[in-house]
Amino acid sequence: MILFRKSADLHNWVETQHKKGKIIGFVPTMGALHPGHISLIEDSKKANDFTVCSIFVNPTQFNDKKDFDRYPITIEQDLELLLGVETDLVFIPAVDEIYPAGEKKEHFELGYLENILEGKYRPGHFQGVCMVVSRLLKIVGPDNFYLGQKDYQQCMVIKKLLELMNIQGKTNIIISPTLREKNGLAMSSRNMRLNEAEKTNAATIYQTLQFIKQNIRPGDLSELKRQAVEKLEMAGFNVDYVEIADAENLHTVTQWDGKQNLVALVAAFLSEVRLIDNLLLQ
Numbered sequence: 001m002i003l004f005r006k007s008a009d010l011h012n013w014v015e016t017q018h019k020k021g022k023i024i025g026f027v028p029t030m031g032a033l034h035p036g037h038i039s040l041i042e043d044s045k046k047a048n049d050f051t052v053c054s055i056f057v058n059p060t061q062f063n064d065k066k067d068f069d070r071y072p073i074t075i076e077q078d079l080e081l082l083l084g085v086e087t088d089l090v091f092i093p094a095v096d097e098i099y100p101a102g103e104k105k106e107h108f109e110l111g112y113l114e115n116i117l118e119g120k121y122r123p124g125h126f127q128g129v130c131m132v133v134s135r136l137l138k139i140v141g142p143d144n145f146y147l148g149q150k151d152y153q154q155c156m157v158i159k160k161l162l163e164l165m166n167i168q169g170k171t172n173i174i175i176s177p178t179l180r181e182k183n184g185l186a187m188s189s190r191n192m193r194l195n196e197a198e199k200t201n202a203a204t205i206y207q208t209l210q211f212i213k214q215n216i217r218p219g220d221l222s223e224l225k226r227q228a229v230e231k232l233e234m235a236g237f238n239v240d241y242v243e244i245a246d247a248e249n250l251h252t253v254t255q256w257d258g259k260q261n262l263v264a265l266v267a268a269f270l271s272e273v274r275l276i277d278n279l280l281l282q
């Protein structure tokens with residue numbers, strides 16, 4: 001496995017491979033890797049000549065400094081996991097490699113997507129995501145770009161970003177399904193901060209999403225959402241939102257016609273740890 005820390009080294013390496021006609025898959029991460037991340041690497045390995053993974057805890061996407069300071073860092077273990085699945089290349093840049101001192105930070109016109117759901121509760125978050133992803137895309141220039149459905153809104157924001165960068169035809173987005181623990185809890189680097197009892201309790205999020213899926217009927221959805229919030233609160237969660245939205249554009253749906261494709265999305269705190277998850281309802 002090749003390890004690069006400098007953007008120019010990675011950029012030149014990818015260019016050389018492209019000249020040889022090789023296809024490059026790219027999996028960006030913030031490290032603290034778990035089987036969910038590894039499933040993205042495996043998906044990339046199946047469809048590309050080379051798979052590049054980046055590990056970079058992006059400071060600009062944390063609206064809460066404490067959350068950034070507490071983000072788990074497990075580099076040794078990450079490298080072992082990446083070696084275990086024969087990742088071709090890992091990119092671990094320093095902050096000033098991605099954000100050179102004095103460089104102006106750009107603004108992205110994300111429209112409606114920016115201020116709903118995660119955007120509403122984490123102001124500035126998606127601007128930070130776009131800053132890092134646009135820079136990584138310029139450095140790597142991958143053919144295939146792998147994202148997890150776990151971060152549903154992020155997938156939509158990044159689709160929009162590719163449009164803004166005008167590279168939709170050059171880079172394909174591939175969305176891999178959410179990997180879960182046996183009890184249904186979506187795997188997440190943040191789960192490391194939960195104790196065993198909390199991990200068991202955290203499965204309530206998935207049970208709540210399943211409850212929505214099983215009980216949704218055409219008509220008004222407010223009572224179903226209220227019951228879902230209640231379930232989470234009874235289990236000790238502090239709920240940011242439970243929302244049911246159009247799966248294609250994330251517009252909130254209050255009255256369901258029984259046909260529109262929907263996704264249910266949850267964000268809630270268990271003690272100090274903020275967890276998100278979602279489930280397609282069809």
Ligand code: AMP
Nearest residue numbers: 029030036147148150151177178179187
């Ligand atoms: P992160 O390191 O949290 O920024 O995640 C890096 C990528 O892995 C993102 O595209 C995530 O959506 C994806 N990911 C995170 N957790 C999971 C999971 N449980 N299953 C599948 N993909 C995931």
